[in-house]
Amino acid sequence: xxxxxAISKVPDSTSKISFKDNNTQFDEAGIQFIVNPYDxxxxxxRALELKENLGGAVTTITVGEANADPVIRKALAIGAxxxxxxxxxxxxxxxxxxxxxxxxxxxxxxxxxxxxxxINYNGSQVGAMAAGLLDLPYVSNxxxxxxxxxxxxxxxxxxxxxxxxxxxxxxxxxxxxxMAEQRIPNMKGIMSARKKxxxxxxxxxxxxxTEVLSYSLPExxxxxxxxxxxxxxxxxxxxxxxxxxx
Amino acid sequence: xxxEKKEALKGGEFLIRETDPNDIFTPEEFDEEQQMIxxxxxxxxxxxxxxxxxxxxxxxxxxxxSLIEKVGELGVLGVSIPEEYGGxxxxxxxxxxTAERLGAGYSFSVAVSAxxxxxxxxxxxxxTEEQKSKYIPKLASGEYKGAYCLTEPGSGSxxxxxxxxxxxxxxxxxxxxxxxxxxxxxxxxxxxxTVFAKIDEDENLSAFIVDASSEGITLxxxxxxxxxxxxxTCQIFFNNVEVPVENLLGQRNEGxxxxxxxxxxxxxxxxxxxxxxxxxxxxxxIRYANERNQFGRPISxxxxxxxxxxxxxxxxxxxxxxxxxASQNIEDRIASFExxxxxxxxxxxxxxxxxxxxxxxxxxxxxxxxxxxxDESVQIFGxxxxxxxxxxxxxxxxxxxxxxxxxxxxxxxxxTVDMMLKKAMKGTLDLMGPAQAVAGELMAIPDFGSAPESExxxxxxxxxxxxxxxxxxxxxxxxxxxxxxxxxxxxxxxxADMLIETYVAESVLLRVEKRTxxxxxxxxxxxxxxxxxxxxxxxxxxINQLGNExxxxxxxxxxxxxxxxxxxxxxxxxxLNIKLVRRNIAQRMIDExxxxx
Ligand SMILES: Cc1cc2nc3c(=O)[nH]c(=O)nc-3n(C[C@H](O)[C@H](O)[C@H](O)COP(=O)(O)OP(=O)(O)OC[C@H]3O[C@@H](n4cnc5c(N)ncnc54)[C@H](O)[C@@H]3O)c2cc1C
Numbered sequence: 001x002x003x004x005x006a007i008s009k010v011p012d013s014t015s016k017i018s019f020k021d022n023n024t025q026f027d028e029a030g031i032q033f034i035v036n037p038y039d040x041x042x043x044x045x046r047a048l049e050l051k052e053n054l055g056g057a058v059t060t061i062t063v064g065e066a067n068a069d070p071v072i073r074k075a076l077a078i079g080a081x082x083x084x085x086x087x088x089x090x091x092x093x094x095x096x097x098x099x100x101x102x103x104x105x106x107x108x109x110x111x112x113x114x115x116x117x118x119i120n121y122n123g124s125q126v127g128a129m130a131a132g133l134l135d136l137p138y139v140s141n142x143x144x145x146x147x148x149x150x151x152x153x154x155x156x157x158x159x160x161x162x163x164x165x166x167x168x169x170x171x172x173x174x175x176x177x178x179m180a181e182q183r184i185p186n187m188k189g190i191m192s193a194r195k196k197x198x199x200x201x202x203x204x205x206x207x208x209x210t211e212v213l214s215y216s217l218p219e220x221x222x223x224x225x226x227x228x229x230x231x232x233x234x235x236x237x238x239x240x241x242x243x244x245x246x
Numbered sequence: 247x248x249x250e251k252k253e254a255l256k257g258g259e260f261l262i263r264e265t266d267p268n269d270i271f272t273p274e275e276f277d278e279e280q281q282m283i284x285x286x287x288x289x290x291x292x293x294x295x296x297x298x299x300x301x302x303x304x305x306x307x308x309x310x311x312s313l314i315e316k317v318g319e320l321g322v323l324g325v326s327i328p329e330e331y332g333g334x335x336x337x338x339x340x341x342x343x344t345a346e347r348l349g350a351g352y353s354f355s356v357a358v359s360a361x362x363x364x365x366x367x368x369x370x371x372x373x374t375e376e377q378k379s380k381y382i383p384k385l386a387s388g389e390y391k392g393a394y395c396l397t398e399p400g401s402g403s404x405x406x407x408x409x410x411x412x413x414x415x416x417x418x419x420x421x422x423x424x425x426x427x428x429x430x431x432x433x434x435x436x437x438x439x440t441v442f443a444k445i446d447e448d449e450n451l452s453a454f455i456v457d458a459s460s461e462g463i464t465l466x467x468x469x470x471x472x473x474x475x476x477x478x479t480c481q482i483f484f485n486n487v488e489v490p491v492e493n494l495l496g497q498r499n500e501g502x503x504x505x506x507x508x509x510x511x512x513x514x515x516x517x518x519x520x521x522x523x524x525x526x527x528x529x530x531x532i533r534y535a536n537e538r539n540q541f542g543r544p545i546s547x548x549x550x551x552x553x554x555x556x557x558x559x560x561x562x563x564x565x566x567x568x569x570x571x572a573s574q575n576i577e578d579r580i581a582s583f584e585x586x587x588x589x590x591x592x593x594x595x596x597x598x599x600x601x602x603x604x605x606x607x608x609x610x611x612x613x614x615x616x617x618x619x620x621d622e623s624v625q626i627f628g629x630x631x632x633x634x635x636x637x638x639x640x641x642x643x644x645x646x647x648x649x650x651x652x653x654x655x656x657x658x659x660x661x662t663v664d665m666m667l668k669k670a671m672k673g674t675l676d677l678m679g680p681a682q683a684v685a686g687e688l689m690a691i692p693d694f695g696s697a698p699e700s701e702x703x704x705x706x707x708x709x710x711x712x713x714x715x716x717x718x719x720x721x722x723x724x725x726x727x728x729x730x731x732x733x734x735x736x737x738x739x740x741x742a743d744m745l746i747e748t749y750v751a752e753s754v755l756l757r758v759e760k761r762t763x764x765x766x767x768x769x770x771x772x773x774x775x776x777x778x779x780x781x782x783x784x785x786x787x788x789i790n791q792l793g794n795e796x797x798x799x800x801x802x803x804x805x806x807x808x809x810x811x812x813x814x815x816x817x818x819x820x821x822l823n824i825k826l827v828r829r830n831i832a833q834r835m836i837d838e839x840x841x842x843x
Contacts, residue, residue: 014839014840016837016838030770073278073282074282077282182289182293184286184289184290184293184320185282185285185286186286186319186321187283187286187320187321187322187324187325187334188321190279190282190283190286191279191334193279194279224539224542225542226542
C-alpha cells in the first residue's frame with residue numbers, strides 16, 4: 001500500500017481569533033497551530049494502521065509555507081514515513097487541490113486520504129477537487145475504511161443511518177470521526193521525526209479563482225439584564241427602547 | 247545580543263552575585279522536540295487521566311499500574327534515562343518539563359513522579375552495572391513499578407533514625423531485613439522497593455534493592471488520606487526478608503547520602519510538577535469566573551475576583567521562572583562535570599547537589615504557590631468549590647501533601663539557611679565580605695546614586711537591596727547568636743523566606759528582561775513585566791515584615807534602630823498602583839479564558 005495523507009495546519013481550538021489588513025487576513029500572530037484533527041486522528045492514523053497490517057509506506061503532503069513544518073513533523077512523530085511540503089500559501093481550495101494532484105499524479109498511490117474538513121475554514125472541497133483533477137473515484141465522510149486486494153470498503157454516516165460502499169483503488173477518500181483513534185506520539189516517534197525526510201517541492205502555476213473579501217467574528221453576546229419580576233414596566237420599557245422589538 | 251556565558255552561578259551564590267539575563271534559561275526557549283514531548287504528556291493526561299479521576303480516586307483495582315504502563319509505553323518514564331537502559335537520554339531541563347506537564351494529573355502525578363523519581367533513580371544513580379541492567383529497563387518501560395521506603399512510624403523528618411535492621415546471614419550470602427516502613431507511595435503495587443536500613447549496629451543507613459515478591463513482606467491496607475486518594479500509600483512490614491548481598495545499593499553506610507541526594511532531585515521535580523498543577527487549576531478558576539453570573543454579571547468582572555486571578559497568575563509565572571532558571575544551572579553543571587570526566591550518574595548527582603539550596607527553596611515555594619492557587623480557586627468557585635463534584639475541591643485536597651513530603655517545608659527552610667551558612671563557613675560562598683560591606687553601608691550616609699535608566703535597572707536595584715536586607719539580618723544574627731542560631735528556628739524560617747522571595751523575584755525579573763531584550767516590548771512582554779513588578783512589590787513587603795520580626799527578636803537599642811532603618815531603606819520601593827497592575831494581569835487571563843503563559 002502506498003498511501004498519501006494530506007495534512008494541514010489549523011489554529012488550536014482555544015485560540016483567540018482576530019483578523020488583520022482590514023479584516024481580509026487571519027492574524028496568525030501568537031496562534032498555536034495543530035494538525036487538523038480530521039487529518040491527524042482519523043486519516044493519518046488509519047493510514048498507519050493499514051500500513052502496519054498490509055505493508056507499504058505513508059507519505060504526508062501539505063501545501064504551506066515553512067511555518068507549517070512543526071505540524072508536519074508532528075505527523076512524522078505520529079508515524080508517517082516521510083513528508084512533502086509544496087512551498088506555497090494555500091490560498092484557496094482549487095489552488096491547493098491542483099498542487100496536491102500535480103504532485104500525486106505519477107507517484108502510484110493506492111489511496112489518497114483527506115480529513116473531511118479543516119476545523120478552521122470547513123471547506124470540505126480539496127479532496128473532491130483533487131479526485132476530480134486526478135480522475136479518480138472519491139468517497140467523502142467515511143467513518144470506516146477496510147482494504148482488501150484492489151478495492152476498499154467504506155462506511156459513511158448518512159442522515160438517520162449508514163451507507164456501505166466498495167470502491168476500486170486507487171481512490172481518494174475523506175475521513176470523519178470513527179475511522180481511527182487518536183495516537184499520542186511516543187518518545188521514539190518524536191525523536192525520529194527530525195531525521196525523517198521532509199521534502200520541499202516548488203509549487204506549480206495554478207489559477208486562483210476566489211478572493212476573500214472580509215472576515216468577521218460572531219457578534220459578542222450582550223450582557224444579560226436582570227429585571228425584577230415585580231417590575232414589568234421596566235421590562236416593557238427596555239424591550240421597546242433598547243431591544244426595539246416592541 | 248546573547249553574550250558568552252560567564253562562569254555559572256554557583257548554588258546559593260545568587261545572594262551575593264548578579265546574574266546576566268542572557269545566562270538564564272526561560273521556558274519560552276523550549277525547542278520543537280521538547281514541545282512535542284510536553285504535548286504528549288498533556289494529551290496523555292487529557293485522554294487517560296483527567297477523564298477518569300473518580301475511578302482513579304476510588305482506587306479501582308489495577309487502574310493506576312495500568313496507567314503507569316501506558317505512559318511507559320509512550321517512553322515518557324525513560325525521558326532522562328540513558329539509551330543503554332531503554333531510555334531516551336534527554337537532558338535535565340527536558341525531564342523537568344515532563345514533570346511539569348504530568349503534574350496536572352492529581353493522584354496520577356504523585357504515583358508517576360514517585361515511580362520515575364524516588365522509585366527509579368536510586369538504582370539508576372547508585373546501582374552497579376548488573377543492578378542497573380536488571381531493573382532500569384523495566385522501570386523505564388513501566389513494566390516494573392518502583393517505590394522508596396525511607397519513612398518509619400518513629401522516623402519521619404529525622405530520617406536517619408530508622409530502626410529497620412539488616413543482618414548478614416551465616417554464610418554471608420544474604421542480608422536478613424526486619425522492620426516497618428510507613429507512608430510508602432506506590433507501596434500497594436510496586437515490584438521493586440529501595441529500602442533504607444541499618445546493617446548491624448551501624449550509625450548510618452544503607453540502601454537495598456528489595457523485590458516486592460520476597461517472602462516475609464506484608465502490607466497493611468491502603469491508608470485513608472485527605473487527598474491524592476488514588477495514589478497507593480501503604481505501611482510495609484519486613485519480617486526476616488532475605489535480600490541477596492548483591493542487592494546492597496551503593497556502599498554500606500552510604501544510605502543516608504543516597505536518600506538525601508535522591509530527595510534533592512525529588513524536590514526540584516516536585517516544584518516542576520506543582521507548576522503543572524497550578525496552571526491547570528488556575529485555568530479552571532478563570533473559566534468558572536467567566537461563566538458564573540452574580541448580580542447580573544460574570545464574577546470575573548469583580549475586582550475581588552480579578553485580584554485573586556492576578557495573584558495566582560504571577561505567583562505561578564514567577565515560580566516557573568525560578569524553577570527553569572535553576573534547572574538550567576543544574577543542567578550546565580552536569581555538563582561541565584561530564585567534561586571533567588565524571589560518569590553521567592555521578593555528574594547528575596553532583597550537579598544537583600551543587601544546587602541543593604535552590605532545590606529546597608523551590609520545593610517550599612512551589613508547594614505553597616500550588617496551595618495558594620488551590621485555595622483561592624475554591625474561593626472563586628464559592629459553594630461549588632466546596633462540592634466534591636468540582637475539580638477544584640480535588641485540587642485543594644491533593645495539593646496539601648506537597649508541603650509535607652520530600653522533606654516538610656519547615657525542614658527545607660532550615661536546610662536552606664543551614665546549607666548557606668555551611669558554604670560560608672567552608673569558604674565556598676563568601677557571605678562574610680558582602681555582609682560586612684552592608685554593615686558598613688549602614689553606618690555611612692545613604693548613597694542614593696544616580697536615578698536608574700530603565701525600568702529593569704530600577705527593579706534590579708530593588709532586588710539588590712533585598713539581598714542587602716538578608717545579608718544584614720542573617721549576618722548580624724549569626725554574629726550575635728552564634729551556635730544558638732540553630733535553636734532560633736523562627737529566625738531561620740524568616741531568613742529562608744526572605745531568601746526564597748528574593749530568588750524568585752530575581753528569577754521572574756531576569757526572565758522578563760531576557761524575553762524583552764530578544765523580542766522587544768511585545769504585548770506579551772509588557773504583561774510579563776507587569777507580573778514581575780507585581781511579584782517584586784509583594785516580595786518587598788514580605789521581606790520587610792519578616793525582617794522586622796526577625797530583627798526585633800535578637801537585636802536591641804541603637805543597633806536595632808539602625809538595622810530597622812536599614813531594612814526600611816533596603817525594602818523601599820517607588821509607589822506602585824498594585825491594584826491597576828493586578829487588574830491588567832487579570833484582564834488578559836479573563837479575555838483568553840485561561841492562564842496564558
Ligand atoms: C501521602 C504520603 C506519601 C508519602 N510517600 C513517601 C514515600 O514514598 N517514601 C517515604 O519514605 N516516605 C513517604 N512519606 C513520608 C513523608 O516523607 C513524611 O511524612 C515526612 O517526611 C514527614 O515526616 P513525619 O510524617 O514523620 O512528620 P514529623 O517528622 O513527625 O513532623 C511533624 C511536624 O514537625 C515538624 N518538624 C519535625 N522535625 C522538626 C525539627 N527538627 N524542627 C522543626 N520542626 C520539625 C515537621 O516540619 C512537621 O511540621 C509520605 C507521606 C505521605 C503523607
